[in-house]
Amino acid sequence: MNTGLKIFKCLRYEISKQLVRNTCKIAVEVDPNLIERLESCDVKPRNHPGISKLGRIELPSSLRHALEKAIGDHPVKSMFKDCKQLDQYINSRHPPIEQEEINTKMRSIMEEVDRRMPPEQLSLLGEEKGVKWRKKRENLIKRLIAQRNYAWKPIEYGSYEALVYAIGRGAKEYAVLISILNEIRVRDGAFHPRSFFDFGSGVGTGMWAASNFWKDSIFEYYNVDSSRSMNDLSELILREGNENQQMSLRNVFYRQFLPAMETAYDLVVLSYTLFELPSTESRKGVLLNLWKKCNGYFVIVDEGTRRGSELVNEARDFILNIQSEELKGSVFSPCPHNLTCPRLANAIDRTPCNFELGYVPLHLGGVKDDRQTTRYSYVVLKKGEISDATRNWPRLVRPTLQRSKHIVCRMCTEDAKLQEVIFTQSKHGRNAYRCAKASDWGDRLPIKLGAELPTIRKTFRKNIVKSEKEDL
Numbered sequence: 001m002n003t004g005l006k007i008f009k010c011l012r013y014e015i016s017k018q019l020v021r022n023t024c025k026i027a028v029e030v031d032p033n034l035i036e037r038l039e040s041c042d043v044k045p046r047n048h049p050g051i052s053k054l055g056r057i058e059l060p061s062s063l064r065h066a067l068e069k070a071i072g073d074h075p076v077k078s079m080f081k082d083c084k085q086l087d088q089y090i091n092s093r094h095p096p097i098e099q100e101e102i103n104t105k106m107r108s109i110m111e112e113v114d115r116r117m118p119p120e121q122l123s124l125l126g127e128e129k130g131v132k133w134r135k136k137r138e139n140l141i142k143r144l145i146a147q148r149n150y151a152w153k154p155i156e157y158g159s160y161e162a163l164v165y166a167i168g169r170g171a172k173e174y175a176v177l178i179s180i181l182n183e184i185r186v187r188d189g190a191f192h193p194r195s196f197f198d199f200g201s202g203v204g205t206g207m208w209a210a211s212n213f214w215k216d217s218i219f220e221y222y223n224v225d226s227s228r229s230m231n232d233l234s235e236l237i238l239r240e241g242n243e244n245q246q247m248s249l250r251n252v253f254y255r256q257f258l259p260a261m262e263t264a265y266d267l268v269v270l271s272y273t274l275f276e277l278p279s280t281e282s283r284k285g286v287l288l289n290l291w292k293k294c295n296g297y298f299v300i301v302d303e304g305t306r307r308g309s310e311l312v313n314e315a316r317d318f319i320l321n322i323q324s325e326e327l328k329g330s331v332f333s334p335c336p337h338n339l340t341c342p343r344l345a346n347a348i349d350r351t352p353c354n355f356e357l358g359y360v361p362l363h364l365g366g367v368k369d370d371r372q373t374t375r376y377s378y379v380v381l382k383k384g385e386i387s388d389a390t391r392n393w394p395r396l397v398r399p400t401l402q403r404s405k406h407i408v409c410r411m412c413t414e415d416a417k418l419q420e421v422i423f424t425q426s427k428h429g430r431n432a433y434r435c436a437k438a439s440d441w442g443d444r445l446p447i448k449l450g451a452e453l454p455t456i457r458k459t460f461r462k463n464i465v466k467s468e469k470e471d472l
Contacts, residue, residue: 094275172359312377320381409423
């Protein structure tokens with residue numbers, strides 16, 4: 001054989017060996033209580049109990065009309081522009097920097113400035129040049145501090161800002177809370193809250209969502225927001241934009257500060273508020289206060305950014321690590337476990353633990369499309385033990401990838417691992433395959449993962465590799 005051809009085939013064979021990749025077949029067992037119902041067509045795979053989404057979510061007509069009426073004489077186009085700017089600003093926020101981090105950055109900045117402008121230079125300069133040198137050095141320090149420290153400040157909401165918030169974010173936040181609370185309703189049918197508490201209630205989106213499911217059972221809505229304008233607008237919306245009209249909900253209370261009383265509430269919500277708290281200690285203080293007031297479920301929601309995800313996870317870990325027996329709780333959703341979040345445990349992976357949701361925006365200004373999406377991070381904690389037998393079902397943490405004759409699902413499992421499973425009908429059975437095909441990001445799969453069986457898959461056809469080995 002030609003020497004050049006032999007060398008070429010040797011190289012090709014070596015490349016073919018490198019293209020062999022290790023994969024694994026994972027045994028999957030569909031929940032035994034569900035198999036019979038699927039086989040008898042009592043439950044269709046597209047409606048399996050791991051799916052709790054409501055599809056396209058939009059504000060009830062009464063709330064839409066109230067918001068439209070509240071706009072009054074404000075120019076819609078300029079208001080829509082302000083809504084977009086506010087939403088972008090909130091979505092890009094950082095938590096306030098801690099003093100320890102400030103000190104560390106200051107030391108680093110001073111070291112850098114000393115290297116660039118050594119203090120020894122001052123002794124070599126005259127009086128006039130020395131003054132200019134000091135001023136230049138001070139300006140350099142100020143510039144570096146401004147560049148490397150996030151200038152956090154709380155957002156102050158006046159009457160116009162509150163209205164911009166309601167128009168720009170009301171539909172989105174309502175859809176997110178509806179999706180989260182619906183899972184509680186579906187998985188815990190015996191839960192009928194008698195009281196509701198919302199810290200950082202804003203224009204009342206939490207109250208709107210809770211009343212959508214439990215209006216008949218909730219006898220008290222307690223809303224706390226530091227902005228009086230937010231509270232006034234929330235009340236006006238409940239009166240459908242008419243100050244003289246009776247509120248559509250009973251026993252609604254508004255406060256600007258957390259009450260000192262130790263009253264317990266069945267459902268406590270902290271939504272899109274963590275970024276407004278000025279420090280880690282203040283966040284922990286608020287969380288402990290709210291957890292003590294919680295007698296059922298505690299819902300924490302924030303932006304689906306990396307920083308928002310970290311704040312939600314910080315709150316989750318803080319509550320789970322409380323040592324008091326009276327304050328023990330468990331994660332109800334989205335995690336199928338109480339362990340460390342596998343997404344945020346990896347400091348190198350900057351992917352947030354978040355979920356995506358479609359909603360219908362208000363048709364104002366330039367908004368003409370019937371569907372927009374938002375990403376959010378959340379955790380639902382339950383006081384005491386969780387009796388839900390389906391709690392250990394794995395949760396899909398990224399979109400399902402549908403391919404020819406196989407479905408790729410990426411999920412968080414009960415042992416706090418991020419697991420990818422390639423479902424096929426031949427390997428995993430008809431029921432598991434169809435349930436996986438019907439599920440998407442945020443749903444749970446009604447399965448239990450089994451052992452991993454190592455296998456080898458080659459990207460080159462076996463007969464090509466075999467013939468090349470013979471030639472060699």
